[in-house]
Amino acid sequence: MAHPFFLTVAYAGGAFHGWQIQTSLRSGQGDVWKALRTFDPEAPMPQGTGRTDAGVHARAQGVLIQTARDWEPYRLLAALNAHLPEDIRVMQAQPAPEGFFPRQHAVAKRYVYRLGLGPAEDPLMAAFRWHVHQAAPLDLGAMAEAALPLLGPHDFSSFRCAECVAKTPIRTVHAIRLVPSEGGVDLVFEGSSFLMHQVRIMTGTLVEVGKGKRRPGNMAALLEARDRAQAGPTAPPEGLCLEKVWYEARWAIGEPSPWGERE
Structure with missing residues (x-):
C-alpha cells in the first residue's frame, strides 16, 4: 500500500536545469527522487506543481510523493533533507488525500x-x-x-x-x-x-x-x-x-x- 505525502520544497535554482527531471542534467525533481530512493528504493517519481525554468528559484514548489510505509511527517522531512544538497530543502511535509495531484x-x-x-x-x-x-x-x-x-x-x-x-x-x-x-x-x-x-x-x-x-x-x-x-x-x-x-x-x-x- 502506497502512502501519499505532499511536500513544500524550496530551492535556489542557480545550479538546477529547472524542476523537471533531465537525462543527465541536475533538476529539482531528480534530486528529490534520488533522496527518496535512498530509503524507499521502489518509490515512484515525485510529481511537482510547476515546471520552473533553468536558473529559476522556488520557495513553494508543491510535490506529491508516494512512500512504501507510513511516516510521521517531520521524520519524513528530516529523512529527505538528510539526503538532499544544501541548495534544495523540504520545508513542510503532510499526508496527502487520495486523488490529489498538485499540478492538476x-x-x-x-x-x-x-x-x-x-x-x-x-x-x-x-x-x-x-x-x-x-x-x-x-x-x-x-x-x-x-x-x-x-x-x-x-x-x-x-x-x-x-x-x-x-x-x-x-x-x-x-x-x-x-x-x-x-x-x-x-x-x-x-x-x-x-x-x-x-x-x-x-x-x-x-x-x-x-x-x-x-x-x-x-x-x-x-x-x-x-x-x-x-x-x-x-x-x-x-x-x-x-x-x-x-x-x-x-x-x-x-x-x-x-x-x-x-x-
Whole structure:
C-alpha cells in the first residue's frame, strides 16, 4: 500500500536545469527522487506543481510523493533533507488525500521577480535579483500604469516564448504589484497559471517602460498584436521565484485561493 505525502520544497535554482527531471542534467525533481530512493528504493517519481525554468528559484514548489510505509511527517522531512544538497530543502511535509495531484489541482500561483536598482549590484543578492544598470532611476509609476492592461483573462501570445507547448495562450492574471525592497523593487505576479517565460517577458517589457523605452499606454495594443517580437526582452532567470501556490479548497492543502476555484 502506497502512502501519499505532499511536500513544500524550496530551492535556489542557480545550479538546477529547472524542476523537471533531465537525462543527465541536475533538476529539482531528480534530486528529490534520488533522496527518496535512498530509503524507499521502489518509490515512484515525485510529481511537482510547476515546471520552473533553468536558473529559476522556488520557495513553494508543491510535490506529491508516494512512500512504501507510513511516516510521521517531520521524520519524513528530516529523512529527505538528510539526503538532499544544501541548495534544495523540504520545508513542510503532510499526508496527502487520495486523488490529489498538485499540478492538476492548483488554481493560482504567485511568482515574484526581484529587481536590483542600486548604483551597483549587491553581491549578496546577485544570485537572486536582476540588477538593472542605468544612470536614471526606473519610473515605477509608469511601470504600474503599464501593468494594468495585463490584468484579467487575455491571449498572452505576445508574452509567450517560441518553445511554449501550452494548448492555449489564454491566461488570467489576477494581480501585479510593485513592492519596494531594500535596494530594489519586487514585481509580484499572481494568476491562474502562466505560459512558458510569460512572467519573465512581462518583466522585461515593464522594465523597458520604466527606462522610458516604451510608453505605458501601448500595453493594450501589445496584447492585441499577439506577436512575441513586439514585446520586450526575456528577463534573466535568477530574478524569478515561485513563491506560493493555491490549490482547490476541497483538498485542504493550504488556505483557499482568494480568487475562487476555477475560471
